[in-house]
Amino acid sequence: MSDLDPHRPHTPPAAPPGPDPSGAVDSGTPSTAGAPEPGRADPVRPDPAGSADGTARRAAPPPGTGSSGRFAAAPSGTGSGPSAVRAAGAAPREGGGPASGGAAGPGGEPRAGGLPAAGAVDRTDSSSASRNGRPRDGGERAGGERAGGERAGRKRDAARSGGTVSAAADDAAPGTPGSGAGGGSGTQPGPTGFAGALGRPRTYLWTVLCVLLLALPFYLDRFWLQAGLFAMAAAIAAIGLNLLTGATGQLSMGHAFFLAVGAYSYCVLAAGPSIENGHRLTGLGLPGWLAAVLAVGVAGLAGGLFSPIAGRLRGAYLGIATLALIFIGQHVLFNARDLTGGFNGRTVPPLSLFGITFDDTQTVIAGVPFESAEKLWYAALLALLLCALFARGVLRGRPGRAMNAIRDHRIAAGVMGVPVARYRASVFVLSSMYAGLAGVLLALVFQRTVPEYFGMTLSLEFLAMIVIGGLGSVRGAVIGAVFVSLLPQLLTRYSESLPLVSAPGTGGGLAPGEASRYLYGAAVVVVVLFLPGGLSRLRLRSSVRRGSK
Amino acid sequence: MTTFVELLLGGLSMGAVYALIALGFVVIFKATEVVNFAHASLLLAGGYLTAVLHDDLGFWGALAVGIAGAAVVGAAVEFLVMRRYRGSDHSVLAIVTIGVDILLVTELTRRIGTRVLSPGDPWGDKVATFGPISLAHTRIAALLAAALLITAFLLAFRYTSWGVAMRAAAENPQTAALMGVRLGRVSLSAWAVAGALAAVAALFLTVFPTPGLERATSLAAMKAFPAAILGGLDSTTGALAGGLIVGVVESLATGYQGDLSFLGRGIGDLAPYLVMVAVLLIRPAGLFGTKETARV
Numbered sequence: 001m002s003d004l005d006p007h008r009p010h011t012p013p014a015a016p017p018g019p020d021p022s023g024a025v026d027s028g029t030p031s032t033a034g035a036p037e038p039g040r041a042d043p044v045r046p047d048p049a050g051s052a053d054g055t056a057r058r059a060a061p062p063p064g065t066g067s068s069g070r071f072a073a074a075p076s077g078t079g080s081g082p083s084a085v086r087a088a089g090a091a092p093r094e095g096g097g098p099a100s101g102g103a104a105g106p107g108g109e110p111r112a113g114g115l116p117a118a119g120a121v122d123r124t125d126s127s128s129a130s131r132n133g134r135p136r137d138g139g140e141r142a143g144g145e146r147a148g149g150e151r152a153g154r155k156r157d158a159a160r161s162g163g164t165v166s167a168a169a170d171d172a173a174p175g176t177p178g179s180g181a182g183g184g185s186g187t188q189p190g191p192t193g194f195a196g197a198l199g200r201p202r203t204y205l206w207t208v209l210c211v212l213l214l215a216l217p218f219y220l221d222r223f224w225l226q227a228g229l230f231a232m233a234a235a236i237a238a239i240g241l242n243l244l245t246g247a248t249g250q251l252s253m254g255h256a257f258f259l260a261v262g263a264y265s266y267c268v269l270a271a272g273p274s275i276e277n278g279h280r281l282t283g284l285g286l287p288g289w290l291a292a293v294l295a296v297g298v299a300g301l302a303g304g305l306f307s308p309i310a311g312r313l314r315g316a317y318l319g320i321a322t323l324a325l326i327f328i329g330q331h332v333l334f335n336a337r338d339l340t341g342g343f344n345g346r347t348v349p350p351l352s353l354f355g356i357t358f359d360d361t362q363t364v365i366a367g368v369p370f371e372s373a374e375k376l377w378y379a380a381l382l383a384l385l386l387c388a389l390f391a392r393g394v395l396r397g398r399p400g401r402a403m404n405a406i407r408d409h410r411i412a413a414g415v416m417g418v419p420v421a422r423y424r425a426s427v428f429v430l431s432s433m434y435a436g437l438a439g440v441l442l443a444l445v446f447q448r449t450v451p452e453y454f455g456m457t458l459s460l461e462f463l464a465m466i467v468i469g470g471l472g473s474v475r476g477a478v479i480g481a482v483f484v485s486l487l488p489q490l491l492t493r494y495s496e497s498l499p500l501v502s503a504p505g506t507g508g509g510l511a512p513g514e515a516s517r518y519l520y521g522a523a524v525v526v527v528v529l530f531l532p533g534g535l536s537r538l539r540l541r542s543s544v545r546r547g548s549k
Numbered sequence: 550m551t552t553f554v555e556l557l558l559g560g561l562s563m564g565a566v567y568a569l570i571a572l573g574f575v576v577i578f579k580a581t582e583v584v585n586f587a588h589a590s591l592l593l594a595g596g597y598l599t600a601v602l603h604d605d606l607g608f609w610g611a612l613a614v615g616i617a618g619a620a621v622v623g624a625a626v627e628f629l630v631m632r633r634y635r636g637s638d639h640s641v642l643a644i645v646t647i648g649v650d651i652l653l654v655t656e657l658t659r660r661i662g663t664r665v666l667s668p669g670d671p672w673g674d675k676v677a678t679f680g681p682i683s684l685a686h687t688r689i690a691a692l693l694a695a696a697l698l699i700t701a702f703l704l705a706f707r708y709t710s711w712g713v714a715m716r717a718a719a720e721n722p723q724t725a726a727l728m729g730v731r732l733g734r735v736s737l738s739a740w741a742v743a744g745a746l747a748a749v750a751a752l753f754l755t756v757f758p759t760p761g762l763e764r765a766t767s768l769a770a771m772k773a774f775p776a777a778i779l780g781g782l783d784s785t786t787g788a789l790a791g792g793l794i795v796g797v798v799e800s801l802a803t804g805y806q807g808d809l810s811f812l813g814r815g816i817g818d819l820a821p822y823l824v825m826v827a828v829l830l831i832r833p834a835g836l837f838g839t840k841e842t843a844r845v
Contacts, residue, residue: 251640309826312833315640316584316782320774321829334811460647467644472822510659517655524648529633547680 044313238432248406299436470534564796573743595748623744781838
């Protein structure tokens with residue numbers, strides 16, 4: 001460990017170059033870490049789960065303060081969570097660690113320095129890495145480490161648990177080669193990690209996906225753009241629900257209620273007073289962007305009002321209590337006619353942001369007429385990205401650990417100093433704000449809100465989404481949302497060419513809506529029984545031993 | 550006053566029906582610790598069979614088939630789905646039942662379509678009058694049938710070896726298994742019993758004064774959820790009390806709707822949920838539910 005210190009001051013300058021890592025690994029590593037490592041790794045192997053937990057928890061006190069620091073294996077800052085653990089673990093091995101201390105934030109550094117802690121954390125990592133195979137340089141090592149991170153993430157009985165860590169490990173993947181390259185850029189694919197990331201298929205995948213998503217409005221017709229917008233709105237709501245149900249273990253069947261709150265609040269706030277169907281509708285006529293922000297706030301407020309129940313109940317009790325929200329919501333939507341327009345709903349005023357109005361006035365860009373769907377596409381994409389990043393930050397940081405601990409063992413979490421009721425209530429508020437934003441977006445896409453849409457079916461769809469995609473991870477929520485919300489659209493569009501499915505309204509055979517409900521209902525059952533972790537873990541199943549979930 | 554008594558009796562009769570549903574819900578929870586969100590669809594299955602077959606088999610034959618059919622559907626769900634789950638987290642199983650519910654409800658509502666199916670009951674729309682009070686025959690039949698079934702169930706739960714096995718499994722599954730109680734059979738029978746009770750309830754949810762079995766019947770069946778929760782999920786007494794409370798509250802709120810017009814139309818459907826939320830605020834484990842204790 002002592003040869004770590006000399007490295008510390010002078011490695012950072014050497015961090016950036018790409019070719020450097022191979023040298024560092026070949027020459028530097030064996031002397032510092034190559035020898036001690038197997039020794040360190042081996043005692044752990046018989047019981048990797050237990051000791052990993054133990055060490056991870058023991059490792060925390062140095063950086064953390066007080067009892068709650070112990071529980072959160074990662075230190076303060078969001079985003080530096082599990083990757084900091086890994087970076088700290090990797091540090092002594094590579095000799096390039098100090099740089100990672102810089103990037104991994106305040107948490108990584110002290111631990112890498114402190115002998116017991118660094119050793120302990122390192123053990124977690126190297127044990128899994130060594131199980132993956134000895135050759136540990138270049139891409140293989142990085143790959144092994146990633147799998148190792150995910151595997152460690154599987155041990156969810158521990159304070160650090162499944163969804164979070166593995167999601168984090170995935171997300172951190174672009175940074176992994178960086179740390180392998182002696183740069184140790186930890187989470188952010190900064191300038192250092194970027195150079196290393198160029199040679200990896202994953203980076204290309206993401207780039208292609210981004211370009212594709214940005215380019216789609218130029219090619220798709222309105223039907224598919226709307227389908228995509230529904231999927232994006234659903235993804236935002238599903239991320240919120242996954243924070244609540246997946247990460248904190250609080251079953252909610254009332255998610256549709258908060259979508260309704262968001263959608264209708266936006267209408268009331270943004271629309272001017274008007275008369276529809278011979279009925280006077282209240283409206284405050286605020287600017288669109290302000291109305292959208294306030295609508296999200298109102299949804300959060302509604303979630304907060306429910307907190308006396310959300311903070312105290314759990315499991316089925318909460319599930320059925322939130323079922324009440326659906327019925328209350330439906331009742332209010334149908335009856336508060338001057339706010340909601342009653343049965344007929346009310347028209348949604350278009351959003352205006354930075355001088356752009358998201359309505360159907362055509363703006364021709366590159367020969368493509370941009371109407372509301374095209375313009376909204378980018379707004380929704382941006383909203384989804386921000387929501388996903390924020391949720392990832394929450395999940396990977398201290399709150400995420402607390403939430404997982406509450407899900408896995410409420411009493412243990414309480415003993416460790418997590419204010420359980422407060423966390424439950426605040427996650428509920430956060431998730432209802434996500435739902436509120438999704439509601440605003442949905443209202444904008446529909447251009448008309450109707451009460452029937454926000455019924456129990458919608459709530460069940462969101463639950464199906466997060467279960468199918470994978471409980472507790474942002475990626476799972478997005479995958480599930482895309483699956484569940486695009487399925488009916490796909491079936492509708494291609495109903496002629498599919499067996500068993502008939503076009504809507506023709507009778508005979510299955511209607512596309514029914515067919516898709518069969519499919520995702522069955523998907524929920526199959527996923528839970530045979531594919532723990534959902535679709536987002538599908539790819540990993542070959543390389544990762546079946547987890548305990 | 551007459552109105553009040555009529556509403557109260559009607560409410561008690563509906564409450565007894567809700568209690569039947571809630572009882573099945575609680576039995577499944579006690580035997581397997583699974584919250585069965587597919588319960589409304591079991592009910593719909595039983596009701597559908599009764600309504601479709603009564604022309605061919607006569608009412609009682611159709612009812613028997615409906616009860617047996619719902620029991621078989623319940624047992625099949627347990628056998629094909631619940632038993633295949635290898636994990637230990639029961640809240641995940643609750644989500645599985647939601648998946649099952651989506652499947653069953655989609656299938657049944659597709660079959661029912663926009664039709665309103667009559668259960669073909671012998672009571673029709675006859676009304677009995679006792680002095681100033683008039684009560685539909687169907688309500689009296691519901692009250693009697695529910696009282697009979699609940700008594701029979703509670704006696705069986707207390708005195709038969711099946712009931713003892715069920716209670717032992719609820720108390721401590723490991724010990725019960727060591728004593729020779731076959732847990733698989735216990736949970737299978739719990740699901741079957743719950744299905745059968747739900748099928749009987751389905752009959753009384755679809756007779757006069759309701760128009761008959763339709764898509765929305767599963768929504769009516771959902772009022773058994775607040776009934777089970779406000780009584781306490783793990784208490785059969787709670788299921789009874791919860792069912793009666795829900796029934797009476799709903800009946801009164803519907804009956805005095807005119808006086809409650811400031812709350813909007815259709816407050817009767819909402820009332821059970823509001824009562825449930827109010828009870829949960831004061832007693833998070835329900836009225837008769839055991840407070841959860843845990844050994845650390």
